[in-house]
Amino acid sequence: MNVQARKDQAREDQAREVQYRQGDVLLIAVDAIPGRAVPVPRDQGEVVLAYGEVTGHRHAIAEPHAELLALPDQEVERRSLRIAGDEARLRHEEHDTITVPPGTYRVIRQREYVPPAPSRSSRRFRPVLD
C-alpha cells in the first residue's frame, strides 16, 4: 500500500467512527484506550468531561460505570472515556442529554483558531471553554 492509499484508508476508518457532539465536546468511538492512561477523579460524584470556565456549566455523566482517563503528562485535550456494560447519559445545563452506548471514546474539546502574533508565540489555536 502506498502512502496515499494508506492515508485514504486511515481517513475512511476515521469516517466510520461514531461521533457524538454536545456543544464544545466531541466523543469519537475508538478501539482502545492508551495503556498508560489513569482515571481522573470524579467531581461531586460525576465524571466531568469539561467545565465552562466562566459559567461553570459542565458536560457530566453521573452513572457509576463511566470512567474518564487521562495520560499522566497530557493536557485535557487527550482524554478518554470508558463506558462499561450499560449506556450512560451525558448531560449539560444548556444542551440536550446524549445517550452514549457502552464503549471506549476519545474526548475532544473544541478549539479555536488564533492568528499568529508576529514574534510572540507559535500557538495556532486555543481551547474553547464553553
Next chain:
Amino acid sequence: MIRLTRSRIERAREIHDEWRRHALATTPADRPAAEQAVRRLYDLGGHPPPRFVWTDSPAGTLLAIRAMSDDHRQAPGAGLLHDVLHRRPLPAAAWRYERTLGRRRRLTGRRGGGDLGSVLASPPVPVGPVTRDRLLMPPGDWGVPPFQRVLSSALRPYVEPGFERLLYDFAEQCHTGQFDAQSIGSDFIYRELGLVALRPEYGERLDLLATLARSAGPWWPFPDVCVMTERPVRFEVQPAPPGRGHGWMVLHSLDGPALAWRDGLAIHAWYGAPVPERYTAGELTAEDWLGEPNAELRRLIAEQMGYARLLDDLRAEKIASDEYGTLWRIFPRHIDDEEVVLVDVVNSSLEPDGSQRRYVLRVPPDQRVPRDAIGWTFGLPPGTYHPAEMT
C-alpha cells in the same frame, strides 16, 4: 459532642438566610442605629465618642481618609482603633481551642490564642468537621464573601498612581459592617445552638458589631472621628461556578453593574469575572467581541449583542452554508491583518423559547466548507466530521 439534628440544621439555615439578606442589603443605612453602636464600642474601649463622617461609597471613604491623613503614604489602617474593631470569629476560635489549647484544657495559652479567655466563658462544645460544615454552610446554601478584593480595581481611578499600597491596605480593611454580615451570621449560629458560651462583655461586643453589619457598609474608627460608608444601591450575585469558590456567591449581572453605590462607584462582572463597563451598559461592539480572549465571555458578548447584529457590524460576508453551520468571512481592516473566517455553529438543543443557541468560532482563513471548519475545531481532517448525534 453535639448531634447534628434536623432542627439544628434548619435553625442554622434560617440564621444563614437572614444574614445573607443583610450581606446583600441595598436599602439606605440605618444611621442612628449604626452611630449608637459605634459610640458604645468607643465607650467600651475607653475612647471619647467620635464625630461621624458618612460617605456614599467606599470611594468616598477612601478620599475622606486620605484627606484626614497628613502623610498620604501612611497606610489608612495605621491610625485605626483596632480595639474598637476587635472581633474573634467563633468557628475559628472553637477550632483553635480544639486543635491546640484544648489539649491543655485551658482557654488561655502562650501561643497566639491567649485572648480566647476574653471571648469564651467556658470551653466550646467539641464539633466535628462534618457537623461544622453542615451548620456553617447548610446544603444548597451559598455564602456571600466580603468582596473587598474586587474593590481594589474599581477604586484605582480615585487615587494617583503610586498609591497602590494605600489602596491595598484600604481594600483589605473593607470587611466590616455589611461586608462582615455573613461571618457574623456564623457567629450567631455557634452562639444560638450553644456550641460556645460567650463572656458577657464579648457577647455585647458581638451584638454591637452585628448591629453595624445589618445597618451600614464598612466603617473606619479613628480617634475622634469615625468614617461610615453607606450601603450599595445595587448588589447582584449568583452561585460561583465549580472550581471558582464552591459554596460562595460571585458578582454577576449581564446588564448593568453587579455592585454599585449611589455616587457612581460600580463594579461590573459576569460570573465573578470583572468586565469593562461597556459590556453591561449595552454599548458592546464587534471590536469587543473580536478582542475578548475568553471564549465563554465572548459568547456572552455575542448573545448580548445578538449574532445578527454582530455579523452585521463586522460586515461579514457569507462564504458557504450547510446543515452543520455557516461560514463567514470578514475582510482585514489593516493591510497586514489576516482575513477573519468565522464558523457559525448552531446547537441542536432548543432554548426554552424554542430558538436555537448559536455560537461563532474563528477558524483558519483557508477554510471553505462549514462542516470541515467545525471538524477543524475538533482537530479532525476534512471530510471526517459526521456526528451521529449533536445537541
